[in-house]
Amino acid sequence: MTDLYIYYRVPDAHAALLAPRVRAMQERLAVAHGVAGQLKRRPGSPDGVQTWMEVYPDTAAGFDAALAAAAQDAALSALIDGKRHTEVFMDLSKCA
Structure with missing residues (x-):
């Protein structure tokens, strides 16, 4: 299993429109793939642009393609x- 971290820049003017789209997408992915996505952002917005991150823990093979679609x-x-x-x-292997 792997964890996916997707980051991108969001103009302040688009944040209120984008957040519900991302959350709705994450809900659909959770139902279809059983992956509970998280939505985060960095504090502040230098130059009127925020940095957002989506986190998808413990994803199975092929989830990245489903996420892109x-x-x-x-x-x-x-x-x-x-x-x-x-x-x-991915997780580090435990040493014996």
Whole structure:
């Protein structure tokens, strides 16, 4: 299992419109894939732009494709500044 961290920039003017889109997308993904997404942001908004992060813990193989399709269906790119960046992390193996 892997954890996905997706971060992107959001103009202040779009934040109120974008938040419900992201949350609705996360709810649909939770129902379809059993992954409880989280939505976070950095404090502050230098130059009128916020940094947001979506977190998806313990995802199965193929979830990244489902997430990309869901983001496109939700038209998130219309309200963000630039691209969504994805980081993938996995648990370290326990040493014996």
